[in-house]
Amino acid sequence: MESKRQQKVARQLQKDLSEIFQREVPHLFNGAFITVTNVRVSPDLSVARVYLSFLATKNKDLLLETIQEKGKIIRQHLGDRVRHQLRIVPDLSFFLDDTAEYADKMDKLFAGLDIPPAPEDDNDE
Numbered sequence: 001m002e003s004k005r006q007q008k009v010a011r012q013l014q015k016d017l018s019e020i021f022q023r024e025v026p027h028l029f030n031g032a033f034i035t036v037t038n039v040r041v042s043p044d045l046s047v048a049r050v051y052l053s054f055l056a057t058k059n060k061d062l063l064l065e066t067i068q069e070k071g072k073i074i075r076q077h078l079g080d081r082v083r084h085q086l087r088i089v090p091d092l093s094f095f096l097d098d099t100a101e102y103a104d105k106m107d108k109l110f111a112g113l114d115i116p117p118a119p120e121d122d123n124d125e
């Protein structure tokens with residue numbers, strides 16, 4: 001269970017990273033639309049797990065690799081934003097958030113099921 005401080009820092013990091021990806025460094029990723037869907041912060045606030053979702057890109061794994069390679073630049077931009085709020089800028093680990101794709105897959109599976117109606121009970125008591 002995350003503490004209130006962890007939750008507040010995670011929300012702030014999510015907001016700041018979203019702005020960084022959309023406004024400050026979109027040129028590094030060939031115009032791909034990157035959404036920060038979730039951030040999880042370690043109890044000591046030194047590590048942040050950043051979950052990303054991509055639009056307008058064909059190869060998501062390659063884009064994730066590129067983001068990981070440019071992690072230092074992203075962390076530097078983040079440091080410029082949070083230097084007065086956090087003692088340490090957390091190390092960033094990036095992960096692909098595939099929950100939307102998973103939910104879509106599950107919806108298609110459920111839509112394809114043929115469930116017969118329940119039999120009616122003829123109990124006259």
